[in-house]
Amino acid sequence: MAEVLAIERRGAPTAVVSVARALADVLDGEVSTTSAGRDAVLDALNRQDTVLGVLARDHPLSWGIATRAAKPVVLVPPRGIFTPSAISRMLAPLDGTIESAGAVTEAMKLFPHTELVVLHVFDHDTVPVFWDQAAHARRDWEREFRARFCPPPDVRVELRSGAPEEHVAQVAADEHAQLIALGWSQHLGEGRARTVRGTIRDATVPVVLFPAGRS
Known part of the structure; x- marks a missing residue:
């Protein structure tokens, strides 16, 4: 049976266990708890x-665990x-x-019965050159995008422009999502993980981080 590990903090009640139970329900699994140190x-x-x-x-151990874990880690808001x-x-x-494409794949595998909304954020370097030249540009682009990244036809795609970290938390709120899935390389060096950092800072719902390249 699938097990969801709730990592508690001694003497500081949190919403961690309730989120772990909600996830276990989706996974048809069970919850175990620990307040051990990082290595344990x-x-x-x-x-x-x-x-x-x-x-x-x-x-205190959130990033120390997230950057080293071989399994997905869910970070819960205060x-x-x-x-x-x-x-x-x-x-x-x-x-x-x-990393982000891998997160979609892993999210669909781990939560196959959960409705998935995919957000793609263009910036001035990535917006297609034909976007403003054809009435069907979005439809054609979305067809190709789905073929590459999210084949299931019932996956909805939302588009925004700007920096991803500026939009994820707000779109999650607008879409009434109860979970945000992000892929990342587990590196927090300067200039790295901007979307992860910004989303975790601003999100009002749990964020699940999928390590890139996990099996």
Whole structure:
């Protein structure tokens, strides 16, 4: 049976367990809890039955675990911000990178019965050159985009322009998504993970981070 690991903080009640239960319901799994240190948590995440870990985004170990975990890690907003009791819709941003495309694939595999909305954000370097020259530009572009990144016909695609980190949290709120799925390289160096950092900072719903290249 799939196991969702809720990583709690001693003496600081959070919404982590309730989010873990909502995820376990989607996965038809069960929840286990721990308040152990980083290495013990990483060992627990490596167990075969453990499919993902859940912890507060302001947990002292949040980035230390997220940057090292081989399994997806869910970061939960602070207590008092909306916490979903059920998860039926998920937002997955795509920016053309391998990491973001991988997140869509992994999200569909892990949550096959959850409605998926894909967000693509253009900037001035990535907007198609033909976009303003044909009445059917969006339809043609979306057909090709779906063929490359999200084949299921029931996946809805939302488009925005600008920087991805400026839009993800707001689109998630507008779409009433209860979960945001992001792929990342697990690197937090200067200039890296801008979308991940900005989304986790602004999101009012949990964010699941899929490590790039995981099996």
